Amino acid sequence: MKRNYCVSLLVLSGVFILITGCAPFVENNRIEEIAPVIFWSIDQGEEGRLSICTLVPPLVKEKKRLLTQNVHLLKEGGKLFNLIYYRELKLGQLRMLLVNEEVAKQGLNSLINTLFIDPEVSPRLYLVIIKGDFEAYIQNQLDKQPNLDYFLYRMFKHYEEKHQGEMSIVNLHTFMKNLHTPLSVPFLPVFKAGKESFTYEGTAFFRHDAMIATASGIDDQIMQLLSNDHYLRLLPIPSLSVTVGHIRSKVRIKLADSSAAVNVELYGRVEEYRGDKDILDHAEATELNDQIQTYLEKHTLELLQKMQRWKVDPLEIGRHTMTPFTKPMSDEAWLEKWQQLKFDVNYDIDIQPFVEKK
Amino acid sequence: MKAISLYNKTSAFNGIYIVFLVNRLQMLYFVLLQATFLVYPHMIWAIVAVGALSQINLILVSKCFSSELLLKGYQGYVELFGKQGVRILAGIGLLFLIVKIIVTVLGYMEMVHYFVFPSMDSNWLILSVLLLGYYVAAKGMDNTIRYVSIVFLCTFWMIGLVFPFFFPPIASIYDLFPLVPTSWTFQSWKGVLLIWSSLSGPEYLLVLLPWLGKQQKSLKYLSIGNAISVAEYLLLFIAAILFFGSHYLDKSKFPVKSMIRYLQSPIFERIDILMVSLHIFLVVFAFSIFMLMFYGGLRIVMGRSLQPGKLTGFVISLIALTAVMIILNEWIWKGYTGTNMLLELQIWLGALTYLLVPSFFLLAIKRKERLKL
Amino acid sequence: MNNHEMLSTGQTPISIDALERMLSNMTDAEIIDRHYNKDQKVTLLYIETLINPERLNESVIEPLNRGLHDSIYDAISSTKVSEISTMEEAEVALMRGCVILHDPSQSQWWSVLIESSLSRAIESSETETILYGPKDSFSEQLEQNITMIRRRLPLTTLKAERFTVGSTSKTPVVMMYIEGLTNPEFVDTARSKIIEIDFDLFLDSSHLAAFMEDHTHSVFPQYQQTDRPDTCAYALDIGKLTILVGNTPFALIAPITFFHLFQSPEDYINRWLVASFLRIIRYLSFFLSLILIPLYVALSTHHYQMIPMQILFVLLESRSKLPFSPFWEALLMLITLEIIKEASLRMPSKSGQTLGVIGGIVIGEATVSAGFSSTVLIVLVGISAIASFLVPNYLVTKSNTLIQFGFLVLSSFLGLLGIVLGIIGVLAHLNSLTSLKQPYFAPLAPFYWRGWMDVFIRGPLKYMKSRPEYLHPLQRWRYGRRR
Known part of the structure; x- marks a missing residue:
């Protein structure tokens, strides 16, 4: 009788492995082998493409490199980064998405949706509009401030928490909520990037998902x-x-x-x-x-x-105009x-x- | 062959167990999806109304609780329906039960798959939870029922996580407007059905009566359990509306877990992974107790319920269930239409059992009593 | 009883020849012939190493020499004299430290108990040390131990039933309980369990516990072992029973729950708020010692998203050049830690310092600087090792190491989910455990909310009016006036 169990268990596990394949894990998230990127910066590229860049390796005391790719799709850029860098780039710690003004004026919906549907990306991702050339700024600061990406993140976090009242810091979720809720307008902070400076400019307003104007x-x-x-x-x-x-x-x-x-x-x-x-x-x-x-x-x-x-x-x-007992305005x-x-x-x-x- | 004592009745359970069981079975899986189906703020009233309706239904359940016949278990059923009748009814019941088991486990594991291990084959996740469920079930009915208090303590506090959503800057009173329905569509009816279906679960307590024993104030405990669930539903739903706003809410696949994803603790930044994992407590418990019911029902259908249980039978039914689960996951759940079909089926079946089972039992008992007189 | 009856039950009548045969080749056995009242001959048999020679002189030899009484029985000035008639009785008596007297004229056999009391002084407990509160602890002397309990509970209802276990060790076992308070069901279960025991050697109470426990394949102790008489007295008072075993200072207390293992006598000495805080810290550290290392493995193998960026900074830096994966790194460090822990127990105390230096500096510092292990892990290993010692019961400390390894494996496969599944499994196991057939996880499961006063917190003593419900005591209230 005992043998029957063994046989049935063996058969079962055999069938199971046949169905599922041997290896249950496809993804390797071991932290020493990955590069959890902190920001992505998206700029207008050549021929209607997007130019995305990020700083690697994040958080480690190694020589930093700025990676830039010209791509049609956002995630395509993520893939291309992996092909040119020795650590796999992961989005689980993505904290900032810096979008150039020109891209924002054409509408953010597709970009934002990509990140929104990715279960790895936290809804607390900060969205920022950049005026000027952020890439040049980062490139210029590489040697002076190696952990610039981290300090930028800390700055955003500081002004988001407890509402310090200096900047309008907005995260992915708030933006999405404002975007989809009628009678409310999504807005994002605008920063101006020069070769030497990175300064807060004001607040950008959106109609639907396209940037309209800036209040400064x-x-x-x-x-x-x-x-x-x-x-x-x-x-x-x-x-x-x-x-x-x-x-x-x-x-x-x-x-x-x-x-x-x-x-x-x-x-x-x-x-x-x-x-x-x-x-x-x-x-x-x-x-x-x-x-x-x-x-x-x-x-x-x-x-x-x-x-x-x-x-x-x-x-x-x-x-x-909304009240508890009336139909809201369109x-x-x-x-x-x-x-x-x-x-x-x-x-x-x-x-x-x-x-x-x- | 070694006989196993899965269905021993050794310990007595006090009323608080009814509260735990009712509440936890009502907080199982559908509650996590509810917000996406309800969407509009006026559905708050629907939750309250359906909760009240469920309370009325629980009066019927409590009437069944006081029946001596159900307390006797299988013997009582035979007296009620006759041998053949019991077998047929158990067969029907098994169908309902197995759909509930499958939808709960597969549905929840899909969530785990989505939030915790997106790249892993979900069959492995399902297998690991099933194995754990079998381990719990193998401890016997007594221990499994007793386990509910641990499950309750380990999962109940999670409702506290929604409190940040009730305060600014997330909360804005305008998200709750309008509170009255401006239009009532088919979708709204479906929402109501879903609430009713997610409140289903207490009807399974009738099968557990032989273990729970005679309870003096069963209605009180049933009501407390139901009231806690309704309160939790309301908290979750209102928090979801405040967090998403009703227009963004229906775009979220797993609203409750997405909300928790937004929270950050100083130690773990993404507590959704932790909370999704912790909720498995409930799934494992529900699975093991349903599994025991399933095996018990299977024995009735096979006409073996009076013989001592054997390990072989238990193991074989476990293996069969695992196989069914994996195959369904592979063929049906992974596809979009399949998921929807099974989900829809369970919404209807759950609503149906909760509506019909208590009154059916009560009618049968009353008929029996009249025949006796 | 006459000889025929004895023979029929398989016992041998006592005779001097048989006794001499029995005591052959025993250097410490003595057979002495003495005269009493000039004409009467008396034979004394005893085992030198088991008796007290001074008391032998005092209560047997001297009265015999003086010969003031008519019969030998009257002459012996000891209370513990009994007549014996079979070889088996004689053997038991000899091995307990009796002197056997043979009066050939009356053909009578007497045994006089004058065992040598080989015992140490009452010292303070080393396994469960407390700062305030009673300091005495049990010793290897069974009678002395019973005395210590009886002093604390001077009740005639405090019963002590004596058993002997072990075919070679003949270990005396005394089961104590308060009649009319302790649930008789426990007493019956324990009694039948002790009687059923059939084994040769019992050197410690844990051997006895191994034969009495309901679940052999569990890492959790189902009997509390303690050498503190005050702990025993408290346990007896709330309706548990205590089993004392001869030649070991550790008594068994049953039925216990998982939570009793976290209670220290000092809890009842501190202010209740302080005691509650300390107790919560104890549970927390138990949990931490289980979870910390597996959590490290889970986060650094699977869930890098969960780590706050500030910590990720540290972690990435310290892990970036390590040769092992987090799981192997943690496993190796944990095994090393266990080796150090075990060694520090086995080593003579004087070389303990050397061990501390080697363990702390060499292994801690050097593994990091050699690049075998990350500093973060060393910190975590340190915390979890210290945390594991906060549990008052040492046996739990050992068992949680084992669970920790289990969690480690699970976390390397399934990450956080694995740990949670592990916790579910352990809780299910604890839920199904029993101690003396009573649920081990009470008052959580079965749920008795009144018992919560003394589980995670230690409520004010004044408010702990009733004895724990899960022990089903026959007297519920601890107040005398309220029934």
Whole structure:
């Protein structure tokens, strides 16, 4: 009887191996044999192709190399990298996707989908729009800052966590959610890459998956205050010679048929003042307060009007039309309405005084 | 040949086991897919409504719990339906059971395959889980039922992982609007059916009655189990809507696990791999307890349920089940249409058993009682 | 009883010739003839090495010399005198340390127990050391051990049943339990198990446990071994039974659960919050010692995605030039560690320092600098080795090493999934284990939520009002006033 078991087990395992093939593992993920890349940078290549580049080896104290490929397909690039490099490149630790402005203007959908459907890639992948030549920047920095890719990642992570209010950092999931949800607009941070520098420019807005416009400077700061973070660590206003810091905002939007009232409450404190008012005096401080208020109101209105022209609504004002018991507006209907809206912007600034009132 | 004692009844189980069993069987596999089927925020009410309906059904189940006949196990069934009747019913039951086993195991292992080992042959994964399930099942019915408390403790806390999704910046109240249905389509009905089907599972407790023993307040425990499940459904679904938004939700294949993928812990960055693996606890447990039911049912069909069980029979049925599982995976599950077909089948069958089994048993018991009078 | 009856049951009547034959070739056997009251002859037989010569003089020889009484029985001033009539009885008596007296005139045989008490002083426990709390521990002397328990539980209901096991060792075994409190089912099971034992040699209580356990092929101990009388007293009080074995300081406690192996007497001495914290740390470190190395193998072989980038940095750097794959590296390091651990136990304590130097510096430092192993692994091996020692029960420490190797293999095949499957399997195994036919994983499975007060945490003593439900004690409440 015992023998019967053995025979049946043998037969079973034989059949099993025949069905499945001997080796259960196809992929080798042993970390010393792979190169888990941290970023991919995608640029416009020749003849309508994509030029993708990455830095290898990541994270190891070896001489770094910049790999570049001209390809039709994203994953084709991944394959070609493997053919020219002695470690297999893996996407499991991919943290940043840097897309050139030109590529973004043509639409990101196909690129993003490729990464979205890959179970290896984390949804916390940061998406960044690059103005200028990132490849040249990296190439130039190779010797000066060998672990540049890692430090870039740490920077993004720092500003994403706890919403530091300096940059609009967006990850793959948030972008996808905004892309698919009606009445909301996907946006991404824009960085400018020069030969020596890599600087934050502002926020890029998308219609569907194509980049439309960029808000930079004060526009971007207002954008952070009104929607993305509701917090700004520092807001310098050179024209008033003042820097306001630690600003928190509360935004109330009231929508009427053809107008929208945007009421913003700001809390913050003056961090620096180099003008000629005596801000220790209560009356003069109030005056400054009013000036800041007018300044912000003016620029916010300008930003909103720009957005109307761009036909995007990144502040998600359209979502305020939604109620629990009505059918939500369609995207088209809202955009139609959006362009006609008259705005009434009011700031209510509460900047802490420097001295106690007597 | 060595006789095996898979179906010994030595220990008594208290009511809390009913809670564990009901809840865990309801949290098995479909709950992980639910969000993709439900999609719209107004389906929150559907979950509540179907949960209430399930509660009514559980009243029927609890009525069966108090029947002496079912407590007696096979003898009781023979008294109810007659020898031939029991064999036929067991045969039908086996069909339902085997579809449930197959869909649960294959479906979950597909998820494991997708998230943990995309490049590995899924048959190996299935085999490893089956082997483990056999090991648990071989410990006997008593031990397997007792195992549920460990399974519960090891998996219940995972619901806590959805809490980050209820806070900004992920959560926005607008994602939950509109709360009332603006349109009601065939797809919505299917969602309702899926909720009902995923709540199915407590009906299998009727077969376990001889082991669970006579319970004083069975309805209370059944209700607690059901209520916990419904609460978990709601938490998961609302979290999924907040996380994806209803328009993006239907593009996700495994919504719950994708949500967990987004979370990061300081020690492991991709806790989805860990959580997908941990959920196997439940799958292994469910598989082993269904496996024991399956073998018991098979013995009834073969007319051998009164003879002492033999190792040969058990091993042969295990081997047969493994073979069926692997073949189905190879031929049907791996293809898109096949998956959908089996899934659809199980949604209907699960809903059907949950709807019909308790009332059927109750009717049979009532008829018997009337005949006696 | 008369001689005929004895013969019919296969026993030999006692005779001086037979005894002389029995004691031939035994240098320590003595057969002495003495006179009592001038005319009466007395023969004394004893084994020199087993008796106490001073007490022999005091309670046998001197009274015989003085001859103040009529009969020999009256003369002997000892309480432990009994009449014997068969050779078998005589043999047992001699080997226990009795002196056998033969009175030819009355044709009577007496045995007087004057065994030499070869024992050491009561010392503090070395296997389960605690800082505060009672320091005494069992010794090899069975009677002394019973005394220590009886001092702590002065109850007439504390029963001690005596058995003898081992055909050659004739080891005395005493089973103690509190009548009217301990579930009689346990007592019956244990009694029948002891009686059924048929084997020759029992040198330690673990030998006895091996014959009494329900599951031979399990790595988990199903009887708790302890040399602390306070642990035994506590166990008896909550409704367990204690089995003391002669010539070993380790008593057996049963039925136990898996969680008892993590409890230390010191838990009940510390403040409850501190004790709970320490206990949680203990479970955690047990878990870590099982999982840490397999996790390293799983992550570095299969799931590089899971590692946070900061750690990946370190890991990639340290693994980049190693000759072995993570699995082999871990396996070799673990085996090396086991060798060091084992050696440090076997070595005389004076050379322990040398071992520490060799083990710590040579193997730790050198393997890294020679490029055989990564620094990360060395750190993990160190942590898991230390963590494994936090479990109070040494036998568990050993068994978890074995499980760790199992997990290691699983993790190299199936990564994290393998480890989880392994955990499922181990938990299923623990769930099905029994100790003295009682579930081993109570109060988790079977689930008794009241017992949770003393499982992962140690609740305030005041609130632990009832004895554990899974032991089914006959008296449930620990308070005297509340029934």
